[in-house]
Amino acid sequence: MRFHTRKWVKPEDLNANGTLFGGQLLAWIDEEAALYSIVQLENPKVVTKFMSEINFMSAAKQGDIVEIGIDVVKFGTSSLVLRSEVRNMMTREKIITIDNITMVNLDEDGKPKPHGKTQIEFVEDRLGK
Numbered sequence: 001m002r003f004h005t006r007k008w009v010k011p012e013d014l015n016a017n018g019t020l021f022g023g024q025l026l027a028w029i030d031e032e033a034a035l036y037s038i039v040q041l042e043n044p045k046v047v048t049k050f051m052s053e054i055n056f057m058s059a060a061k062q063g064d065i066v067e068i069g070i071d072v073v074k075f076g077t078s079s080l081v082l083r084s085e086v087r088n089m090m091t092r093e094k095i096i097t098i099d100n101i102t103m104v105n106l107d108e109d110g111k112p113k114p115h116g117k118t119q120i121e122f123v124e125d126r127l128g129k
């Protein structure tokens with residue numbers, strides 16, 4: 001799994017328990033999944049369709065740095081299925097895992113559109129195209 005993004009847990013990210021608010025973490029993951037999909041599918045119109053069971057395994061507190069990992073599970077026809085893991089760089093503990101995040105590639109009318117992709121592409125590989 002590649003960890004592309006780090007986030008710093010700030011006072012505005014906390015819940016009443018004084019730890020990272022789960023909704024904030026999910027927003028970060030959703031944005032990461034969307035950005036990853038837009039780059040991979042080369043289309044800015046990609047939406048989140050489905051997220052599987054979410055397992056919060058440990059908490060993060062103010063000042064902690066968390067890193068968000070994304071991996072491809074499957075390239076579908078219009079979909080891209082991802083998995084995500086977030087870990088705490090201070091404690092080295094896993095914070096959350098999500099095994100299936102299904103993103104859907106859309107056309108101009110907001111309908112599912114085949115993306116034609118079958119494997120992960122890296123920016124270096126695209127430079128020669």
Ligand SMILES: CC(=O)SCCNC(=O)CCNC(=O)[C@H](O)C(C)(C)COP(=O)(O)OP(=O)(O)OC[C@H]1O[C@@H](n2cnc3c(N)ncnc32)[C@H](O)[C@@H]1OP(=O)(O)O
Binds near residue numbers: 049079104
């Ligand atoms: C980044 C963000 O936060 S985006 C904001 C939140 N998301 C949204 O607003 C999306 C709202 N939903 C929608 O607009 C519609 O449901 C759409 C356009 C995404 C999909 O429409 P559908 O009629 O379900 O499309 P359709 O049945 O053709 O399925 C499209 C793909 O999604 C997959 N899919 C559909 N339903 C599900 C589901 N429940 N779970 C997993 N995958 C699913 C299908 O398998 C298909 O994949 P494939 O083309 O690779 O075989």
